[in-house]
Structure formats: structure tokens, C-alpha cells
Amino acid sequence: MTWGPMFMYYHCPKCGLKFEYAVDLIPEFGEKFGHCPKCDVMGIYEKDGARQPDDADYLEVE
Amino acid sequence: MAKKTIITAAVTGAWPKKENNPNVPMTPSEIADDVYACWKAGAAIAHLHMRDDNGNGTMDKNKFIETVNLIHERYPDCDIILNLTTSGDIYATDDTRLEHVQILKPEMASYDCGSMNWLNSSLFINSPAFLERCGKLFQELNIKPEIEAFDPGMIANAAYYLKKGVLKAPLHFQFCMGCANGIPGSVKNLVFMKETMEQLCPGSTWSTFGVGHSAMETMYAAVALGGHIRVGMEDNVMYSKGVLAESNAQFVERAARVIREYGNEVATPAEAREILGLTK
Numbered sequence: 179m180t181w182g183p184m185f186m187y188y189h190c191p192k193c194g195l196k197f198e199y200a201v202d203l204i205p206e207f208g209e210k211f212g213h214c215p216k217c218d219v220m221g222i223y224e225k226d227g228a229r230q231p232d233d234a235d236y237l238e239v240e
Numbered sequence: 241m242a243k244k245t246i247i248t249a250a251v252t253g254a255w256p257k258k259e260n261n262p263n264v265p266m267t268p269s270e271i272a273d274d275v276y277a278c279w280k281a282g283a284a285i286a287h288l289h290m291r292d293d294n295g296n297g298t299m300d301k302n303k304f305i306e307t308v309n310l311i312h313e314r315y316p317d318c319d320i321i322l323n324l325t326t327s328g329d330i331y332a333t334d335d336t337r338l339e340h341v342q343i344l345k346p347e348m349a350s351y352d353c354g355s356m357n358w359l360n361s362s363l364f365i366n367s368p369a370f371l372e373r374c375g376k377l378f379q380e381l382n383i384k385p386e387i388e389a390f391d392p393g394m395i396a397n398a399a400y401y402l403k404k405g406v407l408k409a410p411l412h413f414q415f416c417m418g419c420a421n422g423i424p425g426s427v428k429n430l431v432f433m434k435e436t437m438e439q440l441c442p443g444s445t446w447s448t449f450g451v452g453h454s455a456m457e458t459m460y461a462a463v464a465l466g467g468h469i470r471v472g473m474e475d476n477v478m479y480s481k482g483v484l485a486e487s488n489a490q491f492v493e494r495a496a497r498v499i500r501e502y503g504n505e506v507a508t509p510a511e512a513r514e515i516l517g518l519t520k
Contacts, residue, residue, distance in 0.1 A: 179289070179297070179327040179352070179388075180475050181255040183452030184359055184420035202418050202425060202452045227359055229260050229477070240453075240481060 181228045187236055188221025190214035197221060198236040207239075215239050244507035245499045246468035246515060248285040248414075248447055249278035251488045253474025254297030254328050261477035261484050266291045268303060272310035274488050278472075279320040281492035284512035285348065287323045287386070289474060299332040304340040319509045321518065323348035323386055326374060327366070330358055334370045341383060347518050349378065350414075351385035353401075354394040357421040371397070375406035384518055386447075388414045390422030392436045399440035411441050412516055414470060415448040417458050425454025427461045434465060445516060451475050459495065463502045471495050 184201040193216055204211050212221050215237065251274045256264045265274040268290070275286040290303035304324060311318060324346045326337045341349050351374060358364040378385050385407065389395050401407040415433045418425025423433065430448060437444050447468035450458030455476050462469050471491035479485040479494075496506045507515060 179254050179325060179330075179350070179364070180250075180416055180419050180449075180451055181253070181359060182260075182475060182477065183418070200452050201420055202454060205424070227361065228255050231257075231259050233260070238482075 184226060184228060185230075185233075185238075186212065186226040187224045187230065188212055188214075189224060190217055190219065191222050192217045192219050196236045197239050198233070199239050201226070203240070242503060242505045243466065244511050244515060245463060245504045246285060246447060246507045246512045247283045247492055247495045247499070248287055248323065248468070248470040248472075249275070249283035249488055249492050250287040250449070250470055250472035250474035251275060251278060252289045252291065253472075254289050256473050256477045257295050261473060263485060263487050264473045264477065265488070266295055268307040268310055271307050272314055275311055275320060276315045276318050277487065277489040278492045279315075279318050279509075281489040282496035282506045283320060283492045284507050284509045285321040285323050287325065287350070287470065287472070287474065289325045289328045297328045299329050299336045299340065301340040301343060304344060308344055308346075321348060321509050321512055322346045323350065325350045327352050327364070327388075330362060330364050334367075334373065337370070338374060338377060341381065342377070345381050346383060347513075347520050348384045348386050348516075350388050351375065351378070351407075352388045352390075352394075353397045354390070356390055359420050371401065372406050375401055379408055382520060384412060384516055386414050387411055388416055389433065390416045390419055392423065392433060395433065395436045395440055402441060409441070409443055410517060411444040413437055413441075413444055413446040415446060416451070417448060418451040418454040425450035425452070425458055427457055430458060430461050430465065434467070449475050459498060463499055463504060469495050469499070
């Protein structure tokens, strides 16, 4: 049994953008993991898990 | 002589719903049709999970029975190897996890060779008692275990059960790469899993898949390293970056192209039976 990639979901405290990061990209992003792709500030963590029902509301940062 | 590479299609899994990908098969009828499409595309093995009427993963034996019967009734020409999960619902009891295999006696079934945290929120328990019971039952029923290993410790567990007689050589592993709480997906880590298996369980065969961003590098590496491949929406609903998969057959078709362009051949179910030593 697998459950697909795991994501951490955030929103930006500056611009309000909702975005997500795949946990398997922690090595690639390093300290930037969880940063807003527009403002480059650390996002506010909302939740994590496999793709959520409202996944389409979040920009997947790759 | 070209090497034969086995493609396993894991069409449904326990998690993706229609909101994740509208093309994921979820009912027995959808799953049966999808399995046939994957077989036509080149899959030699179908790894099956079931869903309840709310779309959640279930170990309901009646769903498995209905699906398997539909495959046989609708597609009598389809000789795909059926590989049934024993881990479709992390809340299922040990008894419920094994009811369907005792009735259906499939050629293969999954054997998750250890416990782990699940999505950092719960537990995926495969207790020593369950693994001993499952291993012995599979031998009794002549079911080939597909030993799912999410980390190298699970390979070591398999070596222990081999020595104890709970599992019988030759073993077949499915390296589950890149799952949350498991070994991260990368070529380096895949090589490590393969070498660990060769050291602890020599003579074993292996297949693999990568979840998420490691999917493609894992597939290419598997072919190059002499392994077999698993694809399907159980593990990935995206075909490529930002692009949802149209079908499980699309994944199988790509795997078949990769295998042929490398210079290998796609194993038929009959050839897969020979490679894996299936005797049913």
C-alpha cells in the first residue's frame, strides 16, 4: 500500500498565496522549503498529508 | 538474449479519489476494465486494492471477489497475474486482511515486511505475529508474496523470516521508494536497497517504483539495474509535471516504451510466471 507523495500546505503571510511543497523535495529546497514562491518569505503551515481534496487551491512549488 | 522486464500495474491503491484524478478506477467494474486495459498495454501483473462505497480503502472480501470474478467473466482471454493487497486499510484487523486470499487464493499477494509511521499521522502496523501468520498462510496456499520494502530494515526482516522458514526462497521484493516515512526516492538509495537485498537475500528478484518526484528516475534506474517496474495511480496520479494521468494504461505504455528503448523486452504474464517461479 502506498499513498502517493506527501505534501505540506502553507499560505503566505504577506500576499496570501496558498501553496504546497512535496516532502520528498526537502533536500532540493533546503532552507527555502516552505517559502512563498512569490515573496520568498516563510509560509504559515496549515496542514500536511497525501493530496488533499482541496489540493487544486494550492500552487505546487517545484 | 534480451532481458525480460515485468511491468506491474497498481491501478487503484488506498488513497487517490476522483478529486485527485477522475480517471482512477474505484469500483469493481472500473477496476476490472482497467486491469484489462493495462494487460493489453503490457502489464504482466495487476496489484489490486479495493474501495468501499465511499471510496475509502477497504479489505472487504466481497469487493475483491466481485472484482476478480468480473475480470475472469468479462475478459477470459486475460492471463494477467493477480496480486492482491493485504494492506488496503490501515485500520483493518489481521483477520480481515487475510480473508480474501484464503477464498481467492491468488497467485501473488503483498507482504509488507515491517511497520512504519504513516504519513506522519498514524501507524501502518505489520506486527511480527501478523507477518508470521501471513508468511505461513501464503506457503500453505501457494501464494507468492510480493515483499514490499519501504526501507532497508524491511529487507533485513525478510532475511530473518527466510531463515525462520516463514518465507521461502526465492523472494520477490517491491522496493517502495520515496514514500513518506520510508526511504527517500533516489538512484543512490535504490542501489543501496538492491545491494542490501543481494547481501541478505541472495537469489531474489525485485521490482520498484518511486512516488512523486522520484518516479521517473526510479523507473529508468530499475531498468538499467536489472529490476522490474511498477506503475499506476496507487503511487502517482500525475503523468508528468502538472499533467494528470489519463489512465493507468498510459503509465504502462510509457513503461513498455522505456523497456524496449533500453533494449529489453516486456515480459508477458507467462514469462513473468517463469521469472517469479509461480506454479499455480
